[in-house]
Amino acid sequence: MTSTASVYLTVENNRVLLDWGHGVRGEFAALWLADNRSEDRHANGQRLIDIMDLPADVCISSAEVKGDALCVQFAQGVPAFSRPLSWLRATLGPLRAVRAELDRHPWLEGARLEAMRDFAWVDHAQFTADAATRGVWLRRLARDGLAFLAGVPSVEGTVVSTCSLMGEVPHTNYGRLFDVKAVPSPENLAFTDLGLGLHTDNPYRDPVPGFQALHVLVASPDGGDSLFADGLALAEHLRRIDTAAFEVLTRTPVAFHYRTPDTDLCSVKPIIELSVEGDVRAVHYNNRSIAPQRQSAEETEAFYRAYRAFATLLREPRFQLRRRLQDGELVVFDNRRTLHGRTGFFSQRHPRHLQGCYLTRDSVLSQAAVLP
Numbered sequence: 001m002t003s004t005a006s007v008y009l010t011v012e013n014n015r016v017l018l019d020w021g022h023g024v025r026g027e028f029a030a031l032w033l034a035d036n037r038s039e040d041r042h043a044n045g046q047r048l049i050d051i052m053d054l055p056a057d058v059c060i061s062s063a064e065v066k067g068d069a070l071c072v073q074f075a076q077g078v079p080a081f082s083r084p085l086s087w088l089r090a091t092l093g094p095l096r097a098v099r100a101e102l103d104r105h106p107w108l109e110g111a112r113l114e115a116m117r118d119f120a121w122v123d124h125a126q127f128t129a130d131a132a133t134r135g136v137w138l139r140r141l142a143r144d145g146l147a148f149l150a151g152v153p154s155v156e157g158t159v160v161s162t163c164s165l166m167g168e169v170p171h172t173n174y175g176r177l178f179d180v181k182a183v184p185s186p187e188n189l190a191f192t193d194l195g196l197g198l199h200t201d202n203p204y205r206d207p208v209p210g211f212q213a214l215h216v217l218v219a220s221p222d223g224g225d226s227l228f229a230d231g232l233a234l235a236e237h238l239r240r241i242d243t244a245a246f247e248v249l250t251r252t253p254v255a256f257h258y259r260t261p262d263t264d265l266c267s268v269k270p271i272i273e274l275s276v277e278g279d280v281r282a283v284h285y286n287n288r289s290i291a292p293q294r295q296s297a298e299e300t301e302a303f304y305r306a307y308r309a310f311a312t313l314l315r316e317p318r319f320q321l322r323r324r325l326q327d328g329e330l331v332v333f334d335n336r337r338t339l340h341g342r343t344g345f346f347s348q349r350h351p352r353h354l355q356g357c358y359l360t361r362d363s364v365l366s367q368a369a370v371l372p
């Protein structure tokens with residue numbers, strides 16, 4: 001073992017072990033070191049070599065700390081590795097420590113929360129004028145799955161111009177911008193006075209819309225309250241209280257379908273989607289677009305039991321954050337996680353008008369990462 005300053009270096013089993021003290025340790029495999037030389041990346045950060053350019057059995061011949069860098073020599077003519085210790089230390093720990101979208105804060109009992117107190121709220125003028133304000137707001141949106149703006153001008157189209165500062169606004173079969181108001185012969189129940197149960201949007205699309213924004217141009221004084229629930233927290237809650245139902249919802253393929261005379265969209269996905277680590281990655285729940293199940297009767301019965309267990313949770317008021325959004329308020333939510341709904345209203349007495357758009361997921365998360 002050698003030490004320089006407060007870093008202790010050991011080579012064991014063809015690995016370099018670095019110990020910074022206070023429990024901070026890193027173990028670096030020979031092939032990983034050979035594969036991560038700074039010289040093998042272009043100035044733009046992209047890799048210049050392929051893994052097959054290296055022998056599978058790269059062997060460390062010596063390793064030492066020189067100044068503030070780790071220097072490793074390899075056998076087999078593999079070029080040497082030299083990187084600052086700080087660079088190696090920064091590779092330790094989970095990715096969620098440096099990516100806001102992975103550091104998610106679940107909120108199970110939404111009824112205990114107040115939108116204005118517990119989620120990001122920023123005035124539109126400040127949001128548009130200040131990049132740092134946008135960065136902080138977007139990182140909270142990524143973390144909490146829900147964020148609000150106030151003082152948004154009640155001018156049609158403002159939802160798109162505002163959201164263009166957050167990421168990319170895609171064009172869908174609903175257009176780039178859609179009006180949420182009662183219309184005759186609606187092609188979607190969203191365009192009626194009906195209340196809508198908690199759901200995620202467009203699970204028939206692949207990928208699903210990453211984020212959704214809704215801007216209130218004219219609020220209804222009686223009804224039309226917005227409802228939100230954290231699907232991530234609810235899925236984890238289901239995992240705790242009814243593990244069998246949770247597992248059925250993670251492994252049952254469900255087809256979602258949307259069809260109009262000029263659109264036919266279909267996608268198959270589980271209601272609870274897991275990451276490779278087994279974490280809840282997304283929730284897809286939309287009673288209006290779920291297609292008939294095509295499994296055995298036995299599998300279908302198990303699915304219905306699990307589906308109803310989850311649907312029961314969605315109907316519990318304690319899990320719902322409720323707010324009657326006011327004129328000039330704009331809400332953005334993570335459509336892979338945050339379920340939304342509304343109570344009914346009576347548009348012939350009080351017209352209600354919202355405008356909405358979607359945002360691509362990766363563009364929003366990129367803005368959250370690059371803004372100060």
Ligand SMILES: [Fe+2]
Nearest residue numbers: 190200201340
């Ligand atoms: Fe919706």
